[in-house]
Amino acid sequence: MDPALMADPFRGFSQIREEAPIARACFPGQDIPVWLVTRYDDVKTVLGEHRFVNNPASIPGADIPDLREKLMKARGIPDDYVVYLTDGILDLDGDDHLRLRRLVSRAFTARRVMEMRPRVEEISGRLLDALPGDRVVDLVEEYAYPLPITVICELVGIPESDRPLWREWGAKMVSLSPGAMAEPVISMVDYIQDLIPRRRAAPGDDLLTGLIKAHDDDGDRFTDTELITMVLTLVLAGHETTAHLIGNGTAALLTHPDQLAMLRARPELTPRAVHELMRWCGPVQGTRVRYAAEDVELGGMTVKRGEAVMAVLVSANYDPRRFERPDRLDLTREEDGRREVHVGFGHGLHYCLGAALARQEGEVAFAGLLSRFPKLRLAVAPEELERQLMPASWRLASLPVLLR
Secondary structure, eight states: OOOHHHHHHHHHHHHHHHHHHEEEEEEETTTEEEEEOHHHHHHHHHHOTTESSGGGGGSSTTTOHHHHHHHHHTTTHHHHHHHHHHHTTTTTOOOHHHHHHHHHGGGGGGHHHHHHHHHHHHHHHHHHHHHSSSSEEEHHIIIIHHHHHHHHHHTTOOHHEEEEEEEHHHHHOOOTTTTTTHHHHHHHHHHHHHHHHHHHOOOOSSHHHHHHHHHHHOOOTOOOHHHHHHHHHHHHHHTTHHHHHHHHHHHHHTOHHHHHHHHHOOOOGHHHHHHHHHHOSSSOOOOOOOOEESEEEEETTEEETOOEEEEEEHHHOOOTTTSSSSTTTTTTOOOOOOOOOOOEEEEEEEEOOTHHHHHHHHHHHHHHHHHHOOOOSSSSSGGGGOOOTTTBBBBSSEEEOOOO
């Protein structure tokens, strides 16, 4: 929460990385220390090895407080709702994680995502058609958010009339005001609990219908709580980060005219550009807390069994040991679009399930925007762009632009 770090996490975490490969920190109001792991190789170790787990209960015989559960309660989430934020696919390890991942993985295969591309392009085109050319446009509100939330809600099975609610709830989730997170969490969980019987009575061609069938066929292996948590996770994770990849990336392009001109001249670079934008200005800069399942040597220090660890993605993505001139935005950096070097989408068993869809949405969003509006430019000075101040994140509150 240090103001300098919040203002510039790219250079701030890079400074920490060079002073200490791993460093002690605490979440605001919490007395449990967390190791910040900052170097690229060490971050991949934390994310990729079974020596680190997401759920402290996965460590046999250890009595370790669940930091995420404590954080949720500290933010005012009622006890009977905390489970929906701490016991889902993102929080489980081993066989339990794989069991839930298999239930939804078919919806995010490369083939399935490619089949969705025409629909993503249609949604993008419709949103671009609706943008007015006679006033300043907030691209975050009018384009970056509506595109991914429409796509993920269609995929999951959220009725069109209810999608503005999810946009509203998602926005409230990021508030740091005391107790502000409770209302949207309660509303989202209650909504899903109401939607499930309605969809059971009127099945559709969507992921929720498939999840309900899996639950009804084998409730012992896919519980009520897991069904609700899965829907909550997919809808939130499926639009929030992608929206800010589009917003952050557009701002980056508009403040780097050489890279913008190159991308306009060579649109075939778009897949590589999405990778580089995810590295250079990705919205998620720190992972969920993990726990050492055994003593582990990292950066010349010993992380002891049961200690909490956060992998700092932004410092890994700016590590000069892995990236040449990491501060420079270079849309040609990722030579192979099928093989990521950056860790913006994570790494290992918990690698982002929807990464292929997010990349595709980014490709469609940038290609459509730049081809439709060759005179696109910022309506304010770059230093006047307003951000949502959140620890370990980079999110624009708005992106005012002129289209013509």
